Amino acid sequence: MLDVAREAGVSVATVSAFINNTARVSPGTTGRIETAIRRVGYQRNAVARSLKLGKTHTIGLTVPHITNPFFTEVVAVITQAFDRAGYAVMLFCTDENLSNQDEQIRLLLDRMVDGLIVARVGDDEAFGNIVRTAKVPIVLIDRLCDGIDLDAVVLDNKAAVFEAIEYLARLGHKRIGYITGETDIATMRERDAGYRAALAARGIAFDPLLVRRGDFHEKDGYSAAMQLMTLPDRPTAIFSANNPMVVGAMKAIRDLGLRCPEDVSVICFDDFPFADVFQPQMTTVRQPVEAIGEQAVAMLLDRINGNAPTDPRRLTLRGRLMIRSSCVAVPAASSEPQSQSA
Template identity: 70%
Template sequence: IGLTVPHITNPFFTDVVSVIQQAFDRAGYAVMLCCTDEDLNTQDDQIRLLLDRMVDGLIVARVGDGAILKRIVDDANVPVVLLDRICKGIDTDAVVLDNQRAVFDAITYLINLGHRRIGYITGTSDISPMHDRMAGYREALHAAGLPIAEELIRFGNFHEINGYNETMQMLSSHDRPSAIFSANNPMVIGTMKAIRDIGLSCPEDISVACFDDFPWSDVFQPQLTTVAQPVQAIGEQAANLLLDRLAGNRDAPPRKLLLKGRLMIRNSCRPLGAIAQSVSA
């Protein structure tokens, strides 16, 4: 089985890969893992390589616009499952999270704590999870009647150093946000380091939440509020979809499984203003 992921160092993908590998091991298949590093050319070369090695099926967390990937998938005589990221025009099985709803709930939580200027650090806008998470951010502000301050939307390109730099810029402004939401966990590490280096404290000076739970999120000081993805279910469902196709169910219509995230409230976000007074009263 060929499996491609964009970041093997991202704890989310590390955990999903482990679940998928265990599922296929139980079914008698070996997994060939490739990491694309979010590079479109690398992805396409790796998928061609996997197909040349005669893999029985593919699970792909795609990068880029998907045009070349679509041609490869259309020409491949093996079943394909899209993981985490859907691609318009590719008519195949997929397992994804309801990213828009998950971020909507997280931003609404911050708004209910009294936050009005909420910074948002995203990755890139050309993949479906980041597009949907951004939509959830905007939807939550709109639903609360709050303006969308474009200067508070920053692109961190998924990496810690970019999360650090974008956070430093926001916190150095004259009208800094009272809360920051990071769209993945490597970037939130950069955010926490920036808060420390600029001489501020979380959550006393700025509240922080992020997408993706990870084993050490409750070891952080403060413990981080996160959106947890159902990693076990995502990996198992992706494997099951592919195994079903390999068992002979090739002609069934494509299936898209939409799973739900869960807001893990810890102590990296604090209430503001009247809400803080009512909590302490």
């Protein structure tokens, strides 16, 4: 900085004010400083500046699956919003692993991030302990943390699944297969509740044989659909709790020589970019991705800048059923028990 000051013919304090934007510098002086910076090859020491200001202008972000189109889109919205606000984002993918999550969050805190946005994994005491001792603000997205009050932006999962299952019931489906995740994830418990509530509202008995659980990957959807569609009394419709699993389910339906929607109607949770070019076009539950990402960023920046209320805030958004061609009314004959296809 001293070399820049000498080259520009100004004081070190003036150069510091220009670089750190702590005081107004005249246009003429600004031009001389910028020219001097280029000539001497000055590079600002971001680490030293962070230590001095107590901020790194870096945010930590963790998601369970970066390959899941929902999280891919949320990450894009969040990083773009922070970029506009002058922050960099450090992204980690936990792959639904508790140990990965806890290690990654500790690493982000060690890197002195100014805040965290977390789509957390499961119910974990270690995560709770980390959150309670963290000295930076944290905003949850997609999944809440039982027993810990944090700012959060989530979806009304129960209502979203209720609407989807109720739609299938209106089409005459009574045997509705349900491919979902494990119950240690709060969103899955909420979606389970929506599934059961919709069945009850339509007077349809809950059948545990129609429920298959997996780890949200394509292979889990394939295995689940194989099991469901080879039942002696197979479902006439399937609801998948996320889009990677629905891809696996559609492959299983194809490999069994069945057709969607002629032999089985299908809905999946989370819209995805190619849902409307799928064959058939996939009926989905669309989450408001932009609102989730942008509201989470706004909440975290409020906390960082000291503009947030004392009590944690929870924003619960609504999903939207995107009706396309993967669902049709069930034929009258399908209300009778079915035999396995030859």
